[in-house]
Amino acid sequence: MSDIWIIAENTLWARTLAAAAAALGKGGKITAFVHGDEAAAKDAIAHGASEAFYLPLPADAPWEAYTPALVDKAKAEKPALILLSTSRRCRDVAARMAALLDAPCFSDGKNIALADGGVTANTLLYGGLAVKTSVAKGATVLVTIGAKDFDHGAPDASRSGKIDTLPLSAAGVSVTGRKPREAQSVDLGAAAKVVSVGRGVSKESDLDTVRALAKSMGAEVACSRPIAEFFKWMPEECYIGISGQQIKPQLYLAIGISGQAQHYFGIRDSKTIVSINKDKECLMNQQADYYIPADWEETVAELAKAIHK
Numbered sequence: 001m002s003d004i005w006i007i008a009e010n011t012l013w014a015r016t017l018a019a020a021a022a023a024l025g026k027g028g029k030i031t032a033f034v035h036g037d038e039a040a041a042k043d044a045i046a047h048g049a050s051e052a053f054y055l056p057l058p059a060d061a062p063w064e065a066y067t068p069a070l071v072d073k074a075k076a077e078k079p080a081l082i083l084l085s086t087s088r089r090c091r092d093v094a095a096r097m098a099a100l101l102d103a104p105c106f107s108d109g110k111n112i113a114l115a116d117g118g119v120t121a122n123t124l125l126y127g128g129l130a131v132k133t134s135v136a137k138g139a140t141v142l143v144t145i146g147a148k149d150f151d152h153g154a155p156d157a158s159r160s161g162k163i164d165t166l167p168l169s170a171a172g173v174s175v176t177g178r179k180p181r182e183a184q185s186v187d188l189g190a191a192a193k194v195v196s197v198g199r200g201v202s203k204e205s206d207l208d209t210v211r212a213l214a215k216s217m218g219a220e221v222a223c224s225r226p227i228a229e230f231f232k233w234m235p236e237e238c239y240i241g242i243s244g245q246q247i248k249p250q251l252y253l254a255i256g257i258s259g260q261a262q263h264y265f266g267i268r269d270s271k272t273i274v275s276i277n278k279d280k281e282c283l284m285n286q287q288a289d290y291y292i293p294a295d296w297e298e299t300v301a302e303l304a305k306a307i308h309k
């Protein structure tokens with residue numbers, strides 16, 4: 001049996017990572033390090049961790065300042081595997097820990113397995129066009145995983161385990177102030193239905209039509225990278241792709257999206273993909289489970305009518 005650590009920046013990520021650790025460790029000790037307070041640590045225990053350390057946000061340092069303390073503890077305890085979320089914060093922590101531990105690190109690892117003293121994982125190459133299977137051997141291996149790669153079960157309130165906080169080393173970076181960021185988007189990773197727009201939607205005002213359709217469907221709204229980064233019509237948190245959000249909804253409706261590899265990477269695990277694009281030969285139509293080769297405005301209008309009926 002192998003000991004596994006999980007490092008998460010919130011309780012939702014901790015639940016997913018705990019489910020992954022339980023599936024991979026097969027009875028080994030699971031230690032959780034979660035951003036938050038004692039309640040966050042207790043939640044990690046209830047979802048499968050053997051022990052949990054809570055890492056509150058320091059008043060004068062970034063949360064990532066816990067990295068040296070995590071590294072020192074990893075050197076002493078030598079967990080076989082450390083699982084982290086694919087959030088920007090934890091990607092940074094994973095890279096820094098891997099460098100300081102001189103340990104292998106898989107980004108966005110899939111089909112992870114512990115066997116023969118090493119860790120096997122699949123990673124995507126060429127924007128998702130190819131899959132590479134690698135084996136990493138070392139005292140500790142780090143892997144970042146996606147939000148819905150593992151489904152967590154219901155909490156078990158009867159579970160118990162050691163709960164503590166991790167002492168913070170000197171940060172080296174001083175935070176002089178914080179300003180809360182206004183919430184601009186929902187958690188797309190938790191959405192069961194997502195309606196997404198691409199460059200086929202030619203005017204920003206057309207987004208109102210898409211949002212109305214999404215509301216009638218009980219769906220959230222996302223976009224391709226150009227809509228957020230180039231046109232600035234939607235927040236960057238809303239775009240789907242390799243460098244954006246990776247989601248796994250029950251239904252993904254793509255409106256006017258060409259379907260390049262960078263975007264498809266972020267939706268490849270969706271249960272059902274539907275594309276609306278008048279270019280019958282576009283990649284998104286070819287990748288979708290269902291597609292409608294028609295003008296998106298006319299199609300959305302008809303969908304809205306059908307839903308209201």
